[in-house]
Amino acid sequence: MPPATPKAPRPTAKGGNTVADKLARLGLRTDMDLVLHLPLRYEDETRIVPIREAHFTGGAPAQVEGVVRNSEIALRGRRQLLVTIEDDSGSLVLRFLNFYGSQVKQLSEGTRVRARGEVRHGFFGDEMVHPVYKVVPEGAPLPTALTPVYPAGEGLSQTLLRRAIAQAMQRIDWQDTLPPALLEKIGLWPFRPAVELLHNPPPDVDENALMERSHPAWIRMKFDELLAQQLSLKRSQEARRTRGAVPLQSVGELSAAFLASLPFALTGAQQRVLEEIRHDLRQSWPMQRLLQGDVGSGKTVVAALAAAQAIDSGFQAVLMAPTEILADQHFRKIAAWMTPLGVKVAWLTGSLKKKEKDDARERIASGDAQLIVGTHALIQDTVQFSRVGLVIVDEQHRFGVAQRLALRNKGLEAENQPHQLMMSATPIPRTLAMTYYADLEVSVIDELPPGRSPVVTRIIDQNRREEVIERVRAAALEGRQVYWVCPLIEESEALQLQTATDTHATLAAALPELQVGLIHGRLKPADKQVVMDRFSSGELHVLVATTVIEVGVDVPNASLMVIEHAERFGLSQLHQLRGRVGRGSASSVCLLLYQAPLGPVARQRLSTMRETADGFEIARRDLQLRGPGEFLGARQSGQAMLRFADLETDQWLVEKARDLAAQLLAGDMDTVRRHLARWLGDREDYLKV
Numbered sequence: 019m020p021p022a023t024p025k026a027p028r029p030t031a032k033g034g035n036t037v038a039d040k041l042a043r044l045g046l047r048t049d050m051d052l053v054l055h056l057p058l059r060y061e062d063e064t065r066i067v068p069i070r071e072a073h074f075t076g077g078a079p080a081q082v083e084g085v086v087r088n089s090e091i092a093l094r095g096r097r098q099l100l101v102t103i104e105d106d107s108g109s110l111v112l113r114f115l116n117f118y119g120s121q122v123k124q125l126s127e128g129t130r131v132r133a134r135g136e137v138r139h140g141f142f143g144d145e146m147v148h149p150v151y152k153v154v155p156e157g158a159p160l161p162t163a164l165t166p167v168y169p170a171g172e173g174l175s176q177t178l179l180r181r182a183i184a185q186a187m188q189r190i191d192w193q194d195t196l197p198p199a200l201l202e203k204i205g206l207w208p209f210r211p212a213v214e215l216l217h218n219p220p221p222d223v224d225e226n227a228l229m230e231r232s233h234p235a236w237i238r239m240k241f242d243e244l245l246a247q248q249l250s251l252k253r254s255q256e257a258r259r260t261r262g263a264v265p266l267q268s269v270g271e272l273s274a275a276f277l278a279s280l281p282f283a284l285t286g287a288q289q290r291v292l293e294e295i296r297h298d299l300r301q302s303w304p305m306q307r308l309l310q311g312d313v314g315s316g317k318t319v320v321a322a323l324a325a326a327q328a329i330d331s332g333f334q335a336v337l338m339a340p341t342e343i344l345a346d347q348h349f350r351k352i353a354a355w356m357t358p359l360g361v362k363v364a365w366l367t368g369s370l371k372k373k374e375k376d377d378a379r380e381r382i383a384s385g386d387a388q389l390i391v392g393t394h395a396l397i398q399d400t401v402q403f404s405r406v407g408l409v410i411v412d413e414q415h416r417f418g419v420a421q422r423l424a425l426r427n428k429g430l431e432a433e434n435q436p437h438q439l440m441m442s443a444t445p446i447p448r449t450l451a452m453t454y455y456a457d458l459e460v461s462v463i464d465e466l467p468p469g470r471s472p473v474v475t476r477i478i479d480q481n482r483r484e485e486v487i488e489r490v491r492a493a494a495l496e497g498r499q500v501y502w503v504c505p506l507i508e509e510s511e512a513l514q515l516q517t518a519t520d521t522h523a524t525l526a527a528a529l530p531e532l533q534v535g536l537i538h539g540r541l542k543p544a545d546k547q548v549v550m551d552r553f554s555s556g557e558l559h560v561l562v563a564t565t566v567i568e569v570g571v572d573v574p575n576a577s578l579m580v581i582e583h584a585e586r587f588g589l590s591q592l593h594q595l596r597g598r599v600g601r602g603s604a605s606s607v608c609l610l611l612y613q614a615p616l617g618p619v620a621r622q623r624l625s626t627m628r629e630t631a632d633g634f635e636i637a638r639r640d641l642q643l644r645g646p647g648e649f650l651g652a653r654q655s656g657q658a659m660l661r662f663a664d665l666e667t668d669q670w671l672v673e674k675a676r677d678l679a680a681q682l683l684a685g686d687m688d689t690v691r692r693h694l695a696r697w698l699g700d701r702e703d704y705l706k707v
């Protein structure tokens with residue numbers, strides 16, 4: 019047992035105003051919390067610059083020292099305190115818009131002041147507005163090291179934090195959580211010198227490395243933090259094994275008949291992930307597996323085969339999709355596959371009529387429905403399942419955690435949970451997968467079905483729209499179908515709708531010999547369906563669409579896609595959209611129309627689209643352009659739990675931390691416990707969502 023961590027001053031009731039309360043609001047409850055409250059940045063107060071030179075810092079703050087020559091309260095629009103200080107080289111005004119009477123007294127003539135701030139050329143000469151200052155005696159020594167600046171909260175001064183941290187550093191148990199031999203092997207600094215250096219950097223420290231957090235002391239902290247994250251995620255993964263699930267033992271008649279009925283053979287990759295899933299489904303703890311595969315890689319068949327295993331074993335399978343249009347596509351496809359094999363498929367979405375809903379709910383509750391497809395409507399309280407063995411969530415990142423949990427908890431009796439299969443066409447780069455998804459097993463379909471021809475992508479200036487319309491005409495007359503995607507207008511859905519309607523009218527007028535359809539998010543689901551049906555059947559030549567077609571739409575004969583104002587779309591969105599073509603054997607083309615001039619980021623996005631069709635590569639570049647927070651939402655990315663490490667720049671550390679986490683969990687639980695106690699304390703629950 020490691021000795022209990024001594025406690026910092028105990029916070030009183032919530033919202034109180036003692037120092038301890040203020041610290042607690044920053045999450046600083048124990049001495050160790052304080053010690054691990056590391057500086058945000060450092061300030062260089064080791065030098066004083068002559069006042070004359072203070073404005074040569076290029077915007078960075080400068081520190082000057084001088085004697086007050088004049089102090090006055092002026093009324094320049096607003097009451098303010100103007101204090102002129104002077105050294106051998108010149109003078110400077112310190113300007114305070116908010117000040118106390120005590121300050122006026124303190125800064126009276128003849129006082130020596132050390133002030134730090136940004137120097138501006140004001141109307142009355144050089145000035146510092148609201149500088150950080152202190153009154154000093156002549157010849158007061160300068161700090162010899164950089165001054166740490168801590169993340170602070172309201173009412174907590176740096177001085178106070180510094181003192182609290184310094185005191186905590188006297189009290190904690192410094193024992194390293196990691197054995198020296200391990201540290202040496204990985205090339206890490208020991209804990210204590212690392213922490214001490216970060217709080218009190220010595221004068222000769224490599225300033226840049228400190229500021230950029232590439233200093234070995236920072237590396238140790240980041241590593242520790244990542245290790246704690248990995249350990250914690252891995253532990254919750256193990257905890258899952260202690261929960262129960264019904265083993266779905268039988269890969270039987272239905273599975274075999276379904277495979278036999280498919281007009282194609284599974285790809286090697288599909289085969290492989292299917293085996294992984296089948297194995298998991300046979301276990302008596304719940305599967306939690308993410309099935310990743312690029313758009314068009316054939317995830318749906320695999321999901322259907324998983325469902326078949328549940329049904330073969332006498333349980334229901336549920337498939338939930340984020341939109342009606344996607345749920346509907348799944349329903350039709352799966353019903354077309356399964357109904358002829360005698361499977362009873364039910365369909366439940368919000369837009370059904372009351373009678374149809376009641377009907378569906380009844381069939382779901384009685385167990386008559388074996389395979390259930392739908393939207394969020396499935397997780398409403400009124401829906402009772404009979405015996406769910408498997409829950410499949412498509413495009414899982416579009417659902418909140420709560421929604422996924424709700425579906426999972428709808429399963430069987432309390433002690434058993436359904437197996438979960440999550441599908442995503444948004445490939446998650448490796449580092450993110452190792453953090454956000456550390457709790458999931460991941461299966462990847464890394465091969466497209468044969469016979470797909472690559473999509474040729476061209477980037478075209480919007481003012482060549484006429485030519486593009488001619489290409490659309492030519493393609494349609496050759497019997498190919500065309501998607502025309504309208505610009506994304508994030509600020510206004512109404513405007514977006516308007517644009518789509520206008521575009522439809524323009525194209526219909528320009529292409530009188532063709533049938534041009536329109537689909538957008540505001541159409542009623544039934545109307546959307548009518549349009550999609552007309553397009554699928556080939557009756558419509560051109561489909562003008564908003565991004566509602568982004569996911570899941572599958573019309574193999576469509577082989578030309580035009581995207582207007584492509585510069586407004588994100589990379590993964592463009593990739594998803596483009597994935598709607600190139601699904602048949604005809605060679606496909608995607609035309610990205612842009613409005614000049616292109617900004618640098620938009621330019622990079624578009625050239626990425628031209629250069630590669632590989633979803634993983636695109637995701638990698640997307641991550642580079644946007645950062646992990648935006649990529650997945652800050653919370654999901656796992657970055658939210660990290661204070662020091664940066665998932666982007668510290669990838670290599672993530673990998674090392676993950677390897678060590680696996681090693682420790684396999685054989686050194688003492689170290690695991692020590693490390694988690696130090697880094698997470700009672701916060702571990704936060705990770706278990």
Ligand code: ADP
Nearest residue numbers: 282283284285311313314315316317318319467
């Ligand atoms: P996604 O991974 O994007 O969900 P789908 O499951 O919709 O992909 O599959 C895309 C298309 O490829 C569908 O028309 C599907 O029937 C077809 N398909 C799936 N697997 C194969 C295969 N092994 N061989 C040929 N076509 C396949």
Ligand code: MG
Nearest residue numbers: 314317318570
């Ligand atoms: Mg799909």
